[in-house]
Amino acid sequence: MIKKFVIGSCIAIFVVLQIWCSIFIFYYPYVGIEVELSQAQNRIVIKELAPEGAAVKLDLKVGDIIQQVDGKPIGDSILFRKWQAIEQVQSITISRNGTDYEININKKSNIFYDMFPLLEEIISLCMAILLFTKMSHSKSARLLATVFLCASFIFMSLGASIRGDTIGKFLITSFMMLMPIVFLHFLVVFFKEKGNIELPTWMLKYLYGIVVLTLGLRLFYFQPSLTYVVYSYDKSITLGFSMFGFLINMYLLTVQYVKVRKQQSYMSSIIKSVWLSWLISFLPIICFSFLPQLLTGQRILNAIFTSWILLFFPISFAYLIASNQLYDFGQVIRRIMFAGLLAILPVSLFTGVYVFLFKKMADEKQILFIFIGSMTIVTMVLYAAEYWITRLESFLFPRKYLLQTALKKIARNLGTISSFRELKEIILVDIVSTLQVMGGAIVFCYKNDTEIIYEGEIDVSEVRQLVETSTLLDNPLYTCIEMNYHEAYTSYLIMTRKRTNTLLPKEEKQWLQLITSYLEVSLENVHLIRKLTVNLQQFASQLPNEAAAQDIQWFRKVMFELQEEERIRIATDLHDTTMQDLFFLKRRISTLAEKSTMPKGDQEQLRNMNNFVDMINASLRQSCFELNPHLLREVGLIKTLKMYVEKESYTAPFELIFEAMAVKFIEGKDLPTKRHIFRIVQELLNNAKKHSQATKVTFKIMESNQVFYLNYEDNGIGFSNKEGTQREIGASGLGIEQIRSRILHMGGQMDFLTQQGNGTIFKIRIPIEEVISA
Known part of the structure; x- marks a missing residue:
């Protein structure tokens, strides 16, 4: 409650003082x-x-x-x-x-002479409020807000002070003495917070004491007989003390700067930034306003103008505290100085032309103003040119911007490449579309083989012939860049002519060279991934008796997970791309067929096309379900198998029977276990459709004594049960050995009885309580 009362009282006093000072500014001219x-x-x-x-x-x-x-x-x-x-x-x-x-x-x-302080006051007050409200937890932020508050009082009272108001002069002299001391206090706390650097604090109480003492002496301002005597000395005391306070700040900052100027650390960056921004902010007002007035009684520049730069320092600090970001101020200063050097010649010529044309009217002040103003404007324009060129690059240099954007996208996507198919779909497509060529290809030349992945319109047979005859690099119809060259293979990036039948310009060839430097590493990774996959497949096909090889459970788990991830990815791609395209195609065909101007024969053909699209869509939907049986999670294993077998019975070349006894424990198992059983049924049914030539296939499911039973039987031609039966782990289909591997992974057993010409029987047993999670 007391805190709110104090804050409210301070705000009320500030508002009253603001109204008081504003009356003098707007009612009396200076x-x-x-x-x-x-x-x-x-x-x-x-x-x-x-x-x-x-x-x-x-x-x-x-x-x-x-x-x-x-x-x-x-x-x-x-x-x-x-x-x-x-x-x-x-x-x-x-x-x-x-x-x-x-x-x-x-x-x-002069209206600008009155408006400048008002604008500076608004900026200072806004910064103070922002720091008080947003960064109140930081003591250094609160002290910096006090610095801004002192500045707002100075700018607020300036207009009333120069018009002879006693309160205005009392405020401006008091806060001019207080501001550097509060700023010194802020530096002490700031460096303590940021880097645990201890600055001397013993002098603060004496400096604050001097401010309080002079505050008491200024009460004589309200005694007319003593006012001028006190004021004549107080002007010099105020300027001298303010400069003394600024010099103390400069001394402490310079000492810290000398200590860390050669270090490469976080605190050295802060101190360098603080020191440089201090010089930029305070040297102009000291050298051009305070010091000349103190020594000669005359100012080179009025403080009303040099005080603008004064705000740069606390504002930069506010940004530093609020965002906790640092920039290399030394580099910024060097860039500004370089821009200034470039500006000297054109500004000097412009000033010389002005003096020549208006030599009778121009005086020294006008010439100095034109030169300094022009230097400032041209320097800032040159300094900002890089930023604005970057921002407007898409309009000024559209082709360069397009190439840079495409390069960033390709570089970002290269990290996701793990196969040659992805290399084509993600990278090669972007390169061809960016360069606007007719086609492109990536060629891999092995010792005894050549592999080509391509996009767009490119003669693959011609490229293969040019590679085999070693004339590809010299062919004028193609732009060819050699990428990887070592003992295993050599790779090339090939681009045709542009769609306008012109060759690639030099800029785009340089861009392509840069792309190949990224591609080289990715191609090597893809090659190694493929090599590793082949080795894994060979390793899987040469496994020992899996029933005894329990130490390779991890390998089974990895292989199954990789297969499921790939199936889910393919199903998602089909659903999100191909099926959506078919949906829009069907809607477009329906719209055309409904047009009254369309002949009936054409309408009938369009309806037939629509029916064909529906058939394709239904087939894709079934394929997506087979790849990713999402119903396992939603309705359970048994219902999913019933739905799957029922759909397959419509297209199967044999009678398909599915019998499920009372089962309940299997539905309580985890999703990977249910997915393994679904895959086993799926592969048995696929093998029956491809190879059995049966007229009847039966699946029976039951549970007994905490054991899950799955029996398969057909009356087909059977097969030869040899020890060397081909294993198909890692191939596109699941062979018998992988079915066995799934069963063993779940801790189960499989027996099968087959003889050529007498059908096949599979008996699968899985202990429900000992199912191993995949």
């Missing part, structure tokens, strides 16, 4: 007349006219004698007694060469 008492004539004369004030636009000169202000003697003006300045007036009466003149202050002060 006159900008400083006066002094002439001891020789005992008269009050104009000492200085501020170039940003309204008085400089009137017929006033330094040395004019001030007689009256708003119709009253100048001695009665309280602002004159307090600040020795003429502000908040409507008219003044001056005496020049013995003649009196009445001057009405009907000119407005």
Whole structure:
């Protein structure tokens, strides 16, 4: 409750002060007349006219004698007694060469001179609120928010201060002294948080004490008889103390920078960034505003303009705290300096032309302003050119952008390549479409064989002949790049002419060379994967008696999982691509057939085509189910087998019978076990359709004494039961040996009885309680 009250009170005070200072900005113009008492004539004369004030636009000169202000003697003006300045007036009466003149202050002060501080105040206040609300958990963020708050008070009170308001001058001098000390406090906490670096803190209490002491002395601002005496010294004290505080910050940062300048670490990057951004922010206001005014009483540039750069430092810190990201500021500075060097020549020529054309009108200030302004603009344009060229590359250089985008996509997809089919579908298709060639191919030349995968329109027989005659690289019709060359094989990437019947340009050939550097590694990996797969298949076909080889359970498990993953992938591809294409084809044909202008004969043909598409779709749907029997999870093993056998009975060349006794324990087993049993039934039925020549096939399923029984019987031609029966593990179909392998993997047994001409019987037993999860 107390915290809310304090926050609410602070906000209310800030709003009141903002309204108070805004009244002076919008109601009174900034006159900008400083006066002094002439001891020789005992008269009050104009000492200085501020170039940003309204008085400089009137017929006033330094040395004019001030007689009256708003119709009253100048001695009665309280602002004159307090600040020795003429502000908040409507008219003044001056005496020049013995003649009196009445001057009405009907000119407005420079609007930019009033709007700049207001805009800077808004930016500072927004940054303070953002840090207070979003980063309140960080003490350094809260202190940085206080720095922004001090800056907002300075910018807020500037307009009222220069117009002679006592509260405005009290605020601006107090917060100018406080700001560097709060910033020093922030640096101490920031480096402690980020890198556990201890900066000296003993001086903070003394510096804060000085600020509080001068705050008490400024209460004399409200005593008119003492105001000018206190203010005349306080201006120098405020500027000197502010510069002293900035120098302390610079000293501490420089010491830390010297310590870490040659290190390559996280904290060295932070310190270098902080040091460089500090120099960018504070050197302009110190060198061009504070220091010249302190030493000579005159500023090279008004602080109202150099203060813009001052915001760069705390804003960069706010970004650093909020995003926790670092950039190489040294590199940024070098790029800006290089852009500045490039800008010198054109800016110098432009300034010279301007001076030549307007030599009677241009003064030194205008020439300096044009040169510095042009340098700044051209430097920033050159610096930003790289960024904008990158952003607009797709419009400025569409072909280059397309090649780069395709390169990124191909490089990203290369990591997923594991087979030659994927090499064609994922990579070769992209290369052909990007280069807009008629076709492309990847050729593998082994010792006794040549393998070609291709995409688009390319004469494969001609390419094979050119490879065999070793004339491929010199053929003018193709762009050929040799990729891998070693003892096992040699590979080539081949592109035809473009669809416009032109050769590939140099830029696209260089892009193709870059692609091949990526492809070389992927091709080698694909070759090794294929070689490993062949070796695994050979190993699987030479396994010992599997009933005794329990130590190869892992191998069975891996082989089964790989097979199922491939089946599921193929089923998904068919469902998501081919079946969807057929659906849209059917809808298109139906739309054409329904047109009233279509002849009846053509309509009938389209309906027949639609029926044929339905047949293809139904066949693909059944194939997808066989590849991925998803109903095992949804309805269970027995119902899935019944549905499968029922569908197969319509196309099978024999009578198909499926009998299932009371079974309940098998449905409680895991999905891989059910999938193994489904695959066994599926392969037995496929073998019967291909080889049995039977007229009747029977499946019987039952459970007894915690054992699951699956019996198969047909009246076909049978086969010769030899020990050397071919095993088909890893091939496209599942052979008897893989059926046996599945059964053994589940801890079961298989007996089969067959004789040529007398049919085949399989008896499979699987212990339900000892099923091994795949």
